[in-house]
Amino acid sequence: MAAPAHRRSLRKRRTLVVSAAVVAAGVGAGALVLNANAGTVDLYHETLAAKDGWASSGTGTTGGKKADAAHTFTVSTRAQLVKALGSASDTTPRIIKVKGTIDANTNDAGKKLTCADYASGTGYSLTSYLKAYDPSTYGRSKLPSGSQETARAAAQKKQAANIVFKVPANTSIVGVPGTKAGLTGAMLQIQNVDNVIVRNLAFSATEDCFPQWDPTDGDDGNWNSNYDSVTLRGATHVWADHNTFTDTPHLDSANPKYYGREYQIHDGALDITKSSDLVTVSRNQFTNHDKTTLIGSSDSEPAGKLRVSIHHNIYKGITQRAPLSRVGQVHIYNNYYDVTPLNGYAVQYSINSRAKAQVVAENNYWKVPSSVKVAKLLSGDGTGAIKGGGNLVNGTVTDLVAAYNAASSKDLKTTVNWTPTLTAGLESSAKNLPTSLATSTGAAVLK
Known part of the structure; x- marks a missing residue:
């Protein structure tokens, strides 16, 4: 019996050049290309296939493929990960193999750290903070300032020093198969660097111990947190593939309310901001999360960047931003969205196009489910565009833009200024995606 289409596609993508060590052993000086059928695939040296989304543009995305033995690491603790990453300014190619689950909220000796540990010595307490900035006395016209806000920022800075991992250029960070590889409580920060691969990792419980109250955010104010599981800021040529993102075990439904607003400790799952460019997000699973993927952090970001491809991902139990796109040229194809309410997460929208974004979906x-209107699947500000076809709702071809525009006062535009060409693996029909993506996405699939 022939293999399913998604497995054949995966095998076609998974080619590699044998490492220098193999060549030295006598294979020969020329590049030897192997297929997954020919034996064990070296995930750590694997690179993004040609024409596989925006990250394949130009020089492509190879990560740490050229790493030598001195820059190839296997890590299983926070301290080992910090050492392996080295300096964010060091562009030497490196491969980091993550074995097992690394808890970011631990010290160098492996001792578990809590929010109280980060607050210690700063003078911060939530009780004092709530008293200081109660809208009934402090008002709603300005951001918090004063001793408790200063203390909150200091405590947040202590947490950031422990859980934010800065990734240098030319790096591959890959989970070791069969080890439940991943990061919990962490933020991978890919900032102002080029050529990074993040694969086969489970990201969970990225939580801010010290959200800031902003009484000017919206009509009623909001609590805003500070960490994404993976954040791209001014980064280029990034491939995020076969990862899993979740809030588990602390879901938003467990968050208390203060000043009548949810005390939100989660931010983004995978955000692509600050004029990041040439990014491919493929075969990941996003589940149990609110603000999932932000492309562009401001409506005023300059044009010409934020070119992102998002394909063959699963979104389940996601509230919004799958993705929210600003400014750039974004290709969204062959993804599966299950918008059935899950664990308190109910969809506000799946795809948002604003600030003149040019989206092809x-x-x-x-x-x-019957409780969700098709018109809620999209969103926009009246300046963004979404073009596309072949989108299915419960198996039926549906014009999502027409449904949204019929119910909205700010229509999505239906024409874009570009045509996707980097479309390797694009499937012409979406009908089999619920089945095929169930077994080909997320961490722990790659072997």
């Missing part, structure tokens, strides 16, 4: 599949 094609051949995606939405599973939509």
